[in-house]
Amino acid sequence: MNGLVVEGLAKRFGERAAVSGLSFEVKQGEVFGLLGPNGAGKTTTVRMLTGLLNPSEGKANVCGVELPLNGDGTALRKRVGLLTEQPGLYDRLTAHENLRFFIRLHELDEARAWARARRYLERFGLAGREEEPVGGFSKGMRQKLAIVRTLVHEPDVIFLDEPTSGLDPQSARTVRDAVAELAAEGRTLVLCSHNLAEVERLCTRVAVIKNTLRTVASLTELRREGLALDVQVEGEASRFAPALAALPQAPGSQVEGSRLKVLLSAEAQAPEVVAVLVAAGARIHSVTRAARPLEEAYLELVREEDAP
Amino acid sequence: MSTFSVRRVLAVVWKDLLDLKKNRGMLWSMLALPMVVVIMPIGVVTAYVQRPDDVSLAVMAQYYEPTVKAAQAARYLVDKVLADWFVIYLVMPVFVPILISSHAVAGEKEKRTLEPLLASPITPLELVVGKSLASLIPAVSVCLLAFAVLCVGVDVAAWPLAQELVLPNGMWAFGVLVIAPLFAFFGNGIAVLISARVGDSRLAQQLSGLFVLPLVGLAAGQFGGWLKAGTTYYALIGALVLVLDVAILVAARRLFDRERLMSRWG
Numbered sequence: 001m002n003g004l005v006v007e008g009l010a011k012r013f014g015e016r017a018a019v020s021g022l023s024f025e026v027k028q029g030e031v032f033g034l035l036g037p038n039g040a041g042k043t044t045t046v047r048m049l050t051g052l053l054n055p056s057e058g059k060a061n062v063c064g065v066e067l068p069l070n071g072d073g074t075a076l077r078k079r080v081g082l083l084t085e086q087p088g089l090y091d092r093l094t095a096h097e098n099l100r101f102f103i104r105l106h107e108l109d110e111a112r113a114w115a116r117a118r119r120y121l122e123r124f125g126l127a128g129r130e131e132e133p134v135g136g137f138s139k140g141m142r143q144k145l146a147i148v149r150t151l152v153h154e155p156d157v158i159f160l161d162e163p164t165s166g167l168d169p170q171s172a173r174t175v176r177d178a179v180a181e182l183a184a185e186g187r188t189l190v191l192c193s194h195n196l197a198e199v200e201r202l203c204t205r206v207a208v209i210k211n212t213l214r215t216v217a218s219l220t221e222l223r224r225e226g227l228a229l230d231v232q233v234e235g236e237a238s239r240f241a242p243a244l245a246a247l248p249q250a251p252g253s254q255v256e257g258s259r260l261k262v263l264l265s266a267e268a269q270a271p272e273v274v275a276v277l278v279a280a281g282a283r284i285h286s287v288t289r290a291a292r293p294l295e296e297a298y299l300e301l302v303r304e305e306d307a308p
Numbered sequence: 309m310s311t312f313s314v315r316r317v318l319a320v321v322w323k324d325l326l327d328l329k330k331n332r333g334m335l336w337s338m339l340a341l342p343m344v345v346v347i348m349p350i351g352v353v354t355a356y357v358q359r360p361d362d363v364s365l366a367v368m369a370q371y372y373e374p375t376v377k378a379a380q381a382a383r384y385l386v387d388k389v390l391a392d393w394f395v396i397y398l399v400m401p402v403f404v405p406i407l408i409s410s411h412a413v414a415g416e417k418e419k420r421t422l423e424p425l426l427a428s429p430i431t432p433l434e435l436v437v438g439k440s441l442a443s444l445i446p447a448v449s450v451c452l453l454a455f456a457v458l459c460v461g462v463d464v465a466a467w468p469l470a471q472e473l474v475l476p477n478g479m480w481a482f483g484v485l486v487i488a489p490l491f492a493f494f495g496n497g498i499a500v501l502i503s504a505r506v507g508d509s510r511l512a513q514q515l516s517g518l519f520v521l522p523l524v525g526l527a528a529g530q531f532g533g534w535l536k537a538g539t540t541y542y543a544l545i546g547a548l549v550l551v552l553d554v555a556i557l558v559a560a561r562r563l564f565d566r567e568r569l570m571s572r573w574g
Contacts, residue, residue, distance in 0.1 A: 047570060050427050051427075051566075052423070052426055052427060052566060052567070052570045053567050053570055054567055072311065072431045073566075074311055074429040074431065077427060077428060077429045078429050080427075082423070082424065082427040084420070084423045084424055084427070086420040086423075087420075088419065088420045088421040088422070088423060088424040088425075089419075089421065090323070090327060090419070090421060091419070092327050092330040092331060093323070093326060093327060093330070097323075097326060101319060101322070101323045102424075102428060104315065104316070104318075104319035104322070105316055105319050105320075105425075105428040105429060105430050106428065106429060107313065107315050107316065107429070133330075146424070149424065
């Protein structure tokens with residue numbers, strides 16, 4: 001099995017729980033998003049799943065290797081690729097030497113692995129720059145080289161921490177295309193990101209964590225969690241916001257001129273909202289169901305008071 | 309099941325030596341100390357040989373050894389300075405690995421290269437062995453090269469007086485081939501352990517550098533006439549360092565755990 005299964009994973013540093021109660025599954029060939037604010041435990045989770053940290057509780061199976069590790073984890077690390085938040089390259093060494101070092105650490109056939117690396121370098125626009133010291137590379141070039149390093153041993157499961165950070169739009173697109181291709185090849189990808197637009201473009205499902213697991217859902221499900229109504233009224237919509245605020249379990253609302261976007265916690269609230277608006281004197285032109293923006297859903301999930 | 313791969317160790321050695329070769333500042337720092345260690349005794353021997361009949365040489369020699377006759381004072385002082393100088397020479401095999409290892413180990417944290425490195429199949433033991441070899445190989449090479457230059461320089465300078473080769477002698481040969489590598493291992497081990505804890509190469513160098521001070525103390529004792537240097541004396545120091553080396557190995561094995569490194573440095 002080349003996906004991953006996580007069951008009740010937790011990590012404590014002394015008395016402090018960095019993350020706890022994580023359970024999710026990522027299928028082979030899936031691009032899975034790991035979302036959460038800074039300090040939510042995303043990096044700790046990835047470090048556990050790549051064998052860098054031992055879980056304090058729970059277990060996982062990453063491409064067939066059981067965690068907690070039984071042994072030094074070499075078998076796991078040969079099958080996973082990790083793109084860290086910082087590219088972590090050796091500045092005095094050339095791009096070729098940086099890659100050669102990791103090719104040797106993975107004990108690969110150098111000629112074949114280098115041929116593969118060159119294809120990736122070409123793909124990411126770094127062909128012809130192989131023999132230059134990495135210290136002279138731009139941030140984007142460094143990031144792309146770090147991605148090539150992550151892929152050079154053809155890992156089955158790939159963890160990418162902010163893969164398009166520092167890249168120009170064209171390079172970011174190249175990376176996104178590469179991610180999609182890797183998934184199509186049957187590789188499993190876990191993407192840690194704050195960039196919700198990128199997550200929307202690449203991921204099929206996401207786990208939202210903030211020290212604990214808040215939800216695991218497809219993006220469609222996530223947007224549906226809490227219905228949104230798009231209400232078009234006559235005149236300035238802001239006049240009706242106080243009436244909505246007075247409702248029990250007051251729904252959130254956003255006003256844009258004569259449009260009122262009402263975020264409901266349950267579908268059953270919809271008739272009540274319309275009735276309140278009418279009672280407040282609103283002349284309603286239209287009411288449509290709207291998908292909630294991912295950002296709204298995400299922010300609601302990671303809000304402190306919403307912690308389960 | 310733990311595995312040990314020589315290929316991965318050699319990969320670390322290759323990378324670190326390549327990085328060192330491209331680091332001119334580090335190379336100059338590495339070579340500065342050997343130059344001083346080699347040039348100074350040659351200068352002192354030259355001074356003794358140029359004026360062997362100087363009465364002040366007899367006074368100096370008799371301060372250390374009252375039975376020395378005035379006519380033999382210059383030769384006695386040549387032999388004495390070379391015997392005493394070995395403790396200064398020993399600063400080199402301690403200090404050069406400290407320079408290299410502090411940079412190579414704590415530098416991985418500073419450059420944020422540690423996490424990708426630990427995420428590769430390399431084990432912490434392979435990493436320590438690789439980093440240590442990459443530090444010990446240049447350190448021991450520099451020491452051997454410095455000794456060769458010292459032998460030639462001292463023999464050329466002392467020939468008019470001694471009419472024989474004064475170096476290499478038994479004590480220096482034993483010291484350079486046995487004791488200096490033990491000291492190099494010690495210097496490297498101290499730098500690796502300190503680097504693993506502090507994670508800042510400059511601080512690691514400064515703290516590790518403090519371990520050179522006992523040698524300076526010994527040198528002061530010898531030049532002051534309180535300690536008498538010789539093969540037995542250096543062999544005793546070597547035995548003590550060997551015990552320390554074993555303790556360092558045990559500590560390094562405990563400290564170089566992937567989780568510990570990640571928690572501390574990540």
